[in-house]
Amino acid sequence: MKNLKGTLSLLTVWVVWLMSVVAWAQYDHQVVTGSAYCGDGEVQEEYPTCWNGQQDPGEGCDNWTGVNGVVCIAPAGWSCTYCTLDCQVETHFWPRCWDGELNAGEECDDGNMDASDGCTPQCTISSCWDGVIQLSESCDNWSENGVACTPGNGTCTYCTIDCQLRSIKGASCGDGNVDITEECDDGAENWVVCSPENGSCSYCSLLCTRKIISVPVCWDGIREMTEECDDGNKLNWDGCSTSCEVEILPTFDEIIQEVREIQPVQFGIGTITLPEVLPATWARK
Secondary structure (H helix, E strand, C coil), X not given: CHHHHHHHHHHHHHHHHHHHHHHHHHHHHHHHHCCCCCCCCCCCCCCCCCCCCCCCCCCCCCCCCXXXXXXXXXXXXXXXXXXXXXXXXXXXXXXXXXXXXXXCCCCCCCCCCCCCCCECCCCCECCCCCCCCCCCCCCCCHHHCCCCCCCCCCEEEEECCCCCEEEEECCCCCCCCCCCCCCCCCHHHCCCCCCXXXXXXXXXXXXXXXXXXECCCCCCCCCCCXXXXXXXXXXCCCCECCCCXXXXXXXXXXXXXXXXXXXXXXXXXXXXXHHHHCCHHHHCC
């Protein structure tokens, strides 16, 4: 009997404690959340339950299990709405490059699609070696940057590693510099012919080769500028005089006729040499 009384006393204590806990929980829930609960003495409408597939009061949406909280994907530049985990409607904006706003994943966004203003149409910061000529660049040949050109005879330009044009000047006739393939280069003075006086002189041609002009020397065997002929000797009456002029010799009949007119008596009697009988006018015609 004593054991039964002890058991009932213990059970009574446990029930009282449980009721106290429930009461405190209801009070706490009401105070903290302000929500209605069973036992508050007021008849409430059906309490809204998120995830039941029905849009209850206080909910913006309820798309049932497996759909709530699934974020929608909007095309670039557009927006879409979805139902959150707590049954509220939320709008999701997809970042759009060149909308003028710096969104997640963008390095820059200047609101335009101009590739040469420092921000590319992909909203990345432009730089040398991207293949696009920026405002601070004079060239951008991508992988060809820094590859020097070969000028040859003239000049050539190439794009440096810092995206700037650079010119290389090669051998060029007329630039005043004697290059490897040139004998001379007098610049604007090329092809100005010199005038030899006593001896010879040289000048530079338009092809940057050295040209030599020598004073003509009679009877050296080389016909030069002012010479009519040059037979390499100092004899007259051989077709070219000692002054390198062409001699026109008389025919045999002309010689005989001239001799007869000058010395008719002596002809046929003695030996006559041509220089003695030929007039001076026959020296050259």
